[in-house]
Amino acid sequence: MPVHFSTLLIEPPGVDSEVLKVMLAPEKFRVESAENGIQAWNLIQESDPPDLVVMDVDLPQKGSIRVGGIQLLQLINQKQGWREVPKIILTSTPDSDMLKKIPTDSIEAVIVKPYDPMRFMNEVYDSLSRQLERHISEVNQQHIQLASMLHELNELTDKRVKKSLQYKKLKQFSAFLELHFHLEEQFMSQHHFSMLVEHSKNHLLMLETVNKIFNDVISDRHTLTSEDLEQIKQGIFGDVNDDKDYIDYLQNIRLELMA
Numbered sequence: 001m002p003v004h005f006s007t008l009l010i011e012p013p014g015v016d017s018e019v020l021k022v023m024l025a026p027e028k029f030r031v032e033s034a035e036n037g038i039q040a041w042n043l044i045q046e047s048d049p050p051d052l053v054v055m056d057v058d059l060p061q062k063g064s065i066r067v068g069g070i071q072l073l074q075l076i077n078q079k080q081g082w083r084e085v086p087k088i089i090l091t092s093t094p095d096s097d098m099l100k101k102i103p104t105d106s107i108e109a110v111i112v113k114p115y116d117p118m119r120f121m122n123e124v125y126d127s128l129s130r131q132l133e134r135h136i137s138e139v140n141q142q143h144i145q146l147a148s149m150l151h152e153l154n155e156l157t158d159k160r161v162k163k164s165l166q167y168k169k170l171k172q173f174s175a176f177l178e179l180h181f182h183l184e185e186q187f188m189s190q191h192h193f194s195m196l197v198e199h200s201k202n203h204l205l206m207l208e209t210v211n212k213i214f215n216d217v218i219s220d221r222h223t224l225t226s227e228d229l230e231q232i233k234q235g236i237f238g239d240v241n242d243d244k245d246y247i248d249y250l251q252n253i254r255l256e257l258m259a
């Protein structure tokens, strides 16, 4: 079975850390680990966001640059792409003032030590499952937005419409399409989707078509027509159709996770 989920474990060395690594079984999880705040922060700087962060907030303060648990969480939440990553927090001092300072963004659960391993794993599965669901719904939402942006553009093909408005909307559309493809490709690569290369090729072809039309329009070599937009619409439909395989794949790994 392929490894689907990447986890960053931030936990001081010891029995707890070893037990956590055993629970996050290697056939489902690829675990990277850090033993203190500064090590974790260095690792985060050079890594892509994982699917899940499991973190002990009572981190040892080592070395000349000290990064405590709460500070680390604040830093993570400021970092592009990392804020949305679900986080499970472990602590041995549930009554401390420190806990009240935990930034609540994307914290899925706070688990007090000593904890029940079953509860911990249930939180892990639930967090990952919710994350997959959120991603699927975001992809679908973006498809709807692309369709509505195209619809809006179609209304701007009238010759009386100001060129500057057309350019602005075309630019927004092209940028959003690129963002959409990037979101899909990053997630596909993170979860080892086997048709990634083929799928990305179609994304690239489509971006090239869109940008060619747009560049011709913006440089006044061509006037935007509803035929252009129809061609782009067909491309979007093609992508939505290809995405079905990808969404099915995500649903399957979600089921596999819960099995």
Ligand SMILES: [Fe+2]
Residues within 6 Å of the ligand: 181, 184, 199, 203, 239, 240, 242, 243
């Ligand atoms: Fe796609």
Ligand SMILES: [Fe+2]
Residues within 6 Å of the ligand: 139, 143, 180, 184, 239, 240, 243
């Ligand atoms: Fe898509």
